[in-house]
Amino acid sequence: MRIVVLAGGIGGARFLRGLKAAAPEAEITVVGNTGDDIHLFGLKVCPDLDTVMYTLGGGIHEEQGWGRADETFTVKEELAAYGVGPEWFGLGDRDFATHIVRTQMIGAGYPLSAVTEALCARWQPGVRLLPMSDDRVETHVLIEADGERKAVHFQEYWVRLRASVPAQAVLPVGAEAAKPAPGVLEAIAAADVIVFPPSNPVVSIGTILAVPGIREAIAEAGVPVVGLSPIVGDAPVRGMADKVLAAVGVESTAAAVAAHYGSGLLDGWLVDTVDAGVVGEVEAAGIRCRAIPLMMSDLDATTRMAREALDLAEEVRA
Amino acid sequence: MRIVVLAGGIGGARFLRGLKAAAPEAEITVVGNTGDDIHLFGLKVCPDLDTVMYTLGGGIHEEQGWGRADETFTVKEELAAYGVGPEWFGLGDRDFATHIVRTQMIGAGYPLSAVTEALCARWQPGVRLLPMSDDRVETHVLIEADGERKAVHFQEYWVRLRASVPAQAVLPVGAEAAKPAPGVLEAIAAADVIVFPPSNPVVSIGTILAVPGIREAIAEAGVPVVGLSPIVGDAPVRGMADKVLAAVGVESTAAAVAAHYGSGLLDGWLVDTVDAGVVGEVEAAGIRCRAIPLMMSDLDATTRMAREALDLAEEVRA
Numbered sequence A, B: 001m002r003i004v005v006l007a008g009g010i011g012g013a014r015f016l017r018g019l020k021a022a023a024p025e026a027e028i029t030v031v032g033n034t035g036d037d038i039h040l041f042g043l044k045v046c047p048d049l050d051t052v053m054y055t056l057g058g059g060i061h062e063e064q065g066w067g068r069a070d071e072t073f074t075v076k077e078e079l080a081a082y083g084v085g086p087e088w089f090g091l092g093d094r095d096f097a098t099h100i101v102r103t104q105m106i107g108a109g110y111p112l113s114a115v116t117e118a119l120c121a122r123w124q125p126g127v128r129l130l131p132m133s134d135d136r137v138e139t140h141v142l143i144e145a146d147g148e149r150k151a152v153h154f155q156e157y158w159v160r161l162r163a164s165v166p167a168q169a170v171l172p173v174g175a176e177a178a179k180p181a182p183g184v185l186e187a188i189a190a191a192d193v194i195v196f197p198p199s200n201p202v203v204s205i206g207t208i209l210a211v212p213g214i215r216e217a218i219a220e221a222g223v224p225v226v227g228l229s230p231i232v233g234d235a236p237v238r239g240m241a242d243k244v245l246a247a248v249g250v251e252s253t254a255a256a257v258a259a260h261y262g263s264g265l266l267d268g269w270l271v272d273t274v275d276a277g278v279v280g281e282v283e284a285a286g287i288r289c290r291a292i293p294l295m296m297s298d299l300d301a302t303t304r305m306a307r308e309a310l311d312l313a314e315e316v317r318a
Helices: A010-022 A047-057 A074-081 A093-107 A112-123 A154-160 A184-190 A205-209 A214-220 A241-247 A254-261 A273-284 A299-317 B010-022 B047-057 B074-081 B093-107 B112-123 B154-160 B184-190 B205-209 B214-219 B241-247 B254-261 B273-284 B299-317
Strands: A002-007 A027-032 A038-040 A043-045 A128-131 A138-145 A148-153 A169-173 A193-196 A225-228 A268-271 A288-291 B002-007 B027-032 B038-040 B043-045 B128-131 B138-145 B148-153 B169-173 B193-196 B225-228 B268-271 B288-291
Touching: A002 A010, A002 A184, A002 A205, A010 A027, A010 A047, A010 A299, A027 A047, A027 A184, A043 A093, A047 A112, A047 A128, A074 A093, A074 B093, A093 A112, A093 B074, A093 B093, A112 A128, A128 A184, A138 A154, A138 A241, A148 A154, A169 A205, A169 A241, A184 A214, A193 A299, A205 A214, A225 A299, A241 A254, A254 A268, A254 A273, A268 A273, A268 A299, A273 A288, A288 A299, B002 B010, B002 B184, B002 B205, B010 B027, B010 B047, B010 B299, B027 B047, B027 B184, B043 B093, B047 B112, B047 B128, B074 B093, B093 B112, B112 B128, B128 B184, B138 B154, B138 B241, B148 B154, B169 B205, B169 B241, B184 B214, B193 B299, B205 B214, B225 B299, B241 B254, B254 B268, B254 B273, B268 B273, B268 B299, B273 B288, B288 B299
Parallel strands: A002 A027, A002 A193, A027 A128, A193 A225, A225 A268, A268 A288, B002 B027, B002 B193, B027 B128, B193 B225, B225 B268, B268 B288
Antiparallel strands: A038 A043, A138 A148, A138 A169, B038 B043, B138 B148, B138 B169
């Protein structure tokens, strides 16, 4: 079975761990969000790709969900001693090595997809990890600060400001000119199932879908497309998805997110048992829906969620 | 008093510590060798400039003579885990931060001299540290390996091969097209004394002198130029200077090094007491010479050496 998963960071990465356990024989291709990539200290940092790679490769800081386990922060402290920031972005020494290798390879002319493959040769994530695009796409968030509207990098909005001010718009800068990375459209065309894990529908999956050609390829693949709600009981399971949903005029409910993807794209939708009341509404909109426990509290729970997603896909297919 | 010092790495840096103590009121400008600069992991590393900066700024690893005190090697271990080398060059985590800042600034368009000034704003070395040139100069060493002649980067010859094969030639690649960094010629023209510390006469001071304009400016400055022999009793005090002296056809003796600089450039020369026998020979060649203890065993001994150098300069002037 060939499965394509669109993934952001923590939510996507943890779901993938369950999916690998639920379908150990499947060929899984992950199309990773690169809209939250950022240049820091002259180095190219790809937080979402790295979270997937570290999580599946056994290098992740488990409690935190991002960054490396057993991390130290000597380089960052030294940079601060030079007065060089930003200090709000937590790059550890182990993590720095990843960004140094990536930046060196990109400087030598390799596209991000080739770099990602090279990094994965070490981590052996057990999936094929592709960036959504080799072209630079940077998600910016429009905010109002000191009476002025301005666009800040997504990481600045998310990490420095902790989404504490309303997002007026989310702008995937460069997306309209970006091309899907080599292998992305081919993987989608060859997929048996396409899954949207409980990643952020706007700044993770939404950004991937904003790369021209990807949404169309998914819609035209002719295979079940199933998703899992990142919203449980009107609040994001993790993170601050409600902030960016508001920016695109979508309510923070499991039903509203399903409607945002739309029945033209999405065939099946899993909501949490606390949201069982919306199943009828989602199905009325032409999307098959089931309510199951959606908390990725451990690998077993996550594996059950992945199995339910695959079961729902079979139900859709039949 | 304005003093200009041409400096390589460890020898130059330690001597400068003594010079600062011997002449606390002096304005010292250091023209640093950049011929041993190397790009590693996509980062620009300037070993000699950093050794001077760390030594005078209190950050040096004292026993080792280069690199940072209290150093850790997490980044390097992680790079090795990615299969990315070289492993023979010991870059520590603290040191990495310096190269990251430098590379970022150079990428942003700053010349090396401006970058060095910015780095020194943290270290406050108490001297004005100038790279010999903002242009790229890279010392290569011609060797014979596996029956073939080939040029290797100086660091590869020095650090990886530990000068274990004969150097057939020393090539300061790019030197003939390099321009002295801003301030270098001005500092030499305004100097009261010019000092060659016991740095390597070929790959440190020799490289600086290979930048067109610098040798001429020193010869024409009309002020005493005094040097300290890096060779004591027919062997280098430290390092493997004999290997590269042989490549330029110079014997490893205090007298031969003085003759290599020549009376057209050098006015005074300090040799160690064990080499007192060569004083007559050096003076016969037109270079005033004295024999004093030349071991930089501690700050007091080094300060005495610096004082003797300044005294010799005054004697030359008189």
